Amino acid sequence: MKNDLISRRQLLKRAGALGMLAVLERLAPAYAWARPTEAAQTPQLNGKVIDLTIAETPFRIGDRTGTAHTINGTVPGPLIRLREGDEVTLRVTNRLKEIASIHWHGILLPPEMDGVPGVSFGGIKPRTTFTYRFPLKQSGTYWYHSHSGFQEQLGVYGPMIIDPIESDPVRYDREYVVILSDWTFEEPMKMMGKLKKQAGYFNFQRRTMREFLSDAKKNGWRATFDDYRMWARMRMDPTDFADITGHAYTYLMNGLSDNANWTALFRPGERVRLRFINAAAMSIFDVRIPGLKMTVVQADGQNVQPVEVDEFRIAVAETYDVIVEPEEDRAYTIFAESIDRSGYTRGTLAPRPGMNAEVPPPRPRPLRTMEDMGMSMEGMDHGNMEMPDKEPSGGMKDMEHMQHGAKDEAMPETQHDYEMEEMPKEHGEHKMEDTKAMLGMRSEIPGSAPVKHGPDTHGPGNQMVPDFTRSRLGEPGAGLGNDGRRVLVYTDLKSLHPYPDRRQPEREIEIHITGHMERFIWSFDGKKYSEAREPIHFKYGERLRWTFVNDTMMEHPLHLHGMFMELENGAGDYLPRKHTVNVKPAERVSVAITADAPGPWAFHCHLLFHMEAGMFRVVEVSGKGAEAPS
Numbered sequence: 270m271k272n273d274l275i276s277r278r279q280l281l282k283r284a285g286a287l288g289m290l291a292v293l294e295r296l297a298p299a300y301a302w303a304r305p306t307e308a309a310q311t312p313q314l315n316g317k318v319i320d321l322t323i324a325e326t327p328f329r330i331g332d333r334t335g336t337a338h339t340i341n342g343t344v345p346g347p348l349i350r351l352r353e354g355d356e357v358t359l360r361v362t363n364r365l366k367e368i369a370s371i372h373w374h375g376i377l378l379p380p381e382m383d384g385v386p387g388v389s390f391g392g393i394k395p396r397t398t399f400t401y402r403f404p405l406k407q408s409g410t411y412w413y414h415s416h417s418g419f420q421e422q423l424g425v426y427g428p429m430i431i432d433p434i435e436s437d438p439v440r441y442d443r444e445y446v447v448i449l450s451d452w453t454f455e456e457p458m459k460m461m462g463k464l465k466k467q468a469g470y471f472n473f474q475r476r477t478m479r480e481f482l483s484d485a486k487k488n489g490w491r492a493t494f495d496d497y498r499m500w501a502r503m504r505m506d507p508t509d510f511a512d513i514t515g516h517a518y519t520y521l522m523n524g525l526s527d528n529a530n531w532t533a534l535f536r537p538g539e540r541v542r543l544r545f546i547n548a549a550a551m552s553i554f555d556v557r558i559p560g561l562k563m564t565v566v567q568a569d570g571q572n573v574q575p576v577e578v579d580e581f582r583i584a585v586a587e588t589y590d591v592i593v594e595p596e597e598d599r600a601y602t603i604f605a606e607s608i609d610r611s612g613y614t615r616g617t618l619a620p621r622p623g624m625n626a627e628v629p630p631p632r633p634r635p636l637r638t639m640e641d642m643g644m645s646m647e648g649m650d651h652g653n654m655e656m657p658d659k660e661p662s663g664g665m666k667d668m669e670h671m672q673h674g675a676k677d678e679a680m681p682e683t684q685h686d687y688e689m690e691e692m693p694k695e696h697g698e699h700k701m702e703d704t705k706a707m708l709g710m711r712s713e714i715p716g717s718a719p720v721k722h723g724p725d726t727h728g729p730g731n732q733m734v735p736d737f738t739r740s741r742l743g744e745p746g747a748g749l750g751n752d753g754r755r756v757l758v759y760t761d762l763k764s765l766h767p768y769p770d771r772r773q774p775e776r777e778i779e780i781h782i783t784g785h786m787e788r789f790i791w792s793f794d795g796k797k798y799s800e801a802r803e804p805i806h807f808k809y810g811e812r813l814r815w816t817f818v819n820d821t822m823m824e825h826p827l828h829l830h831g832m833f834m835e836l837e838n839g840a841g842d843y844l845p846r847k848h849t850v851n852v853k854p855a856e857r858v859s860v861a862i863t864a865d866a867p868g869p870w871a872f873h874c875h876l877l878f879h880m881e882a883g884m885f886r887v888v889e890v891s892g893k894g895a896e897a898p899s
């Protein structure tokens with residue numbers, strides 16, 4: 270293993286011998302390169318003891334060079350391949366000038382091994398080595414990354430596969446890891462500063478006068494004018510899909526840009542397993558392989574009942590394993606487009622190296638809708654929701670009462686001192702049952718019927734409160750699903766085996782995802798982490814339902830450390846287990862949790878800049894609830 274470390278001196282020596290560019294080409298890890306021979310596909314680190322070193326290393330994309338923070342000299346870091354049931358020792362040495370860390374994303378382990386500075390350990394000081402040691406209680410596709418500052422954005426992430434003890438229920442002839450990420454030559458701290466000054470700084474896809482004219486032609490002057498004025502009044506932008514866009518980012522596949530064309534080889538007729546990991550700091554991707562169906566077999570490391578799709582959206586920190594069966598002797602493009610359509614990365618599946626397939630043309634960028642603001646109540650009695658014009662206008666009257674944030678700045682902050690435990694009652698005027706009865710709807714997905722937002726507006730740090738929130742688990746997401754492609758939705762996910770803890774949730778808590786997009790403040794329940802240091806308390810052993818309510822107009826991939834979340838997506842006994850749940854705008858999502866991991870755990874939005882801006886909490890599992898089944 271030691272041989273895999275590239276010290277700076279070695280690097281320079283080799284640079285002298287080979288020329289710097291040749292060396293820099295090789296900074297992508299070995300598994301990122303297609304193997305011309307069939308034998309060695311994915312060089313990897315394995316065994317009982319693994320050594321990793323975090324250091325600064327030159328990094329090149331095209332003709333631009335910068336400095337990455339690397340693990341063992343590469344971006345992404347090495348593939349760590351382990352076996353369920355083993356105990357592993359991972360020695361991480363920090364050669365940076367600042368505190369570093371590695372968090373093992375999605376892995377169930379003791380809290381002091383989780384690697385979040387300030388929550389479960391002190392971080393790895395410069396020039397020291399921290400030894401992680403834990404038993405592997407699970408199998409599947411996972412990853413690891415720094416949990417310190419912006420190191421993840423700078424390159425500190427890598428894949429981790431844990432092979433099952435028992436035979437793998439997924440049959441495949443060969444496999445590849447496909448890590449998607451976003452690289453920038455800008456300094457992340459400076460980018461944060463720009464976002465704070467002007468939230469739309471990196472959005473170069475705003476609507477233009479030309480678009481106004483064409484919209485007016487299509488929808489009429491009045492409707493178009495109302496629509497544009499509404500967005501302006503709310504100080505929001507319907508093109509707001511990614512805080513940082515392809516303007517600043519180069520999107521990478523296994524550390525390579527689309528030009529470098531990472532290639533995976535196959536023989537026609539083989540079953541190829543692709544393990545997709547979204548290790549980006551800020552970018553949600555839509556993934557497809559034109560000409561091939563993909564069968565999703567695993568989500569967030571957990572086996573799921575196979576579901577065949579043309580495309581899937583992968584939020585930051587999620588993983589999806591798919592099986593493809595290319596029959597023809599031709600190349601296929603693995604295409605990963607950013608959610609806002611400002612860029613893409615791609616690789617190639619091919620029978621021989623050096624082949625290419627057509628790269629799809631960009632699709633039009635999507636726009637936020639009334640639904641994303643919790644305004645469209647499909648199937649609801651519209652009553653007080655006057656909609657004088659046809660789409661896309663909602664009429665100004667409705668918009669003005671949407672403008673809570675602006676109004677609330679002048680108002681004192683009210684009733685924010687509720688206890689978590691009391692939230693379901695205190696927080697919303699739910700009347701969920703009433704609403705259901707009224708609509709004659711029945712569903713086992715919590716929030717299937719729209720739930721009215723409570724009186725709490727979450728204070729001045731919050732820009733908007735949707736009137737209603739509801740489950741959107743069956744929707745593919747903005748910009749998807751309108752072109753005949755079968756897109757994976759969360760309601761497709763059914764775990765391969767029934768979930769083990771059969772108890773009904775004995776307690777329900779609710780947390781609101783809040784923020785002020787214009788000021789780039791991100792928070793939970795209106796409070797940044799710096800303003801809410803007291804942990805959220807889970808009773809050890811209890812079964813609880815946690816409901817995430819997204820009061821913002823952006824997607825937020827929420828990640829809980831230490832425990833899986835069972836997504837309450839209507840799958841009956843087969844609720845899928847996830848470590849990261851992407852919550853859509855104005856959505857209400859419930860997860861069931863068995864609080865079987867004592868200790869302090871991080872809970873946060875996995876968009877790095879949102880987490881850094883305050884969308885972070887500590888969950889403390891302690892005390893004694895009911896006995897958890899083993």
Ligand SMILES: [Cu+2]
Binds near residue numbers: 826874884
């Ligand atoms: Cu977020």
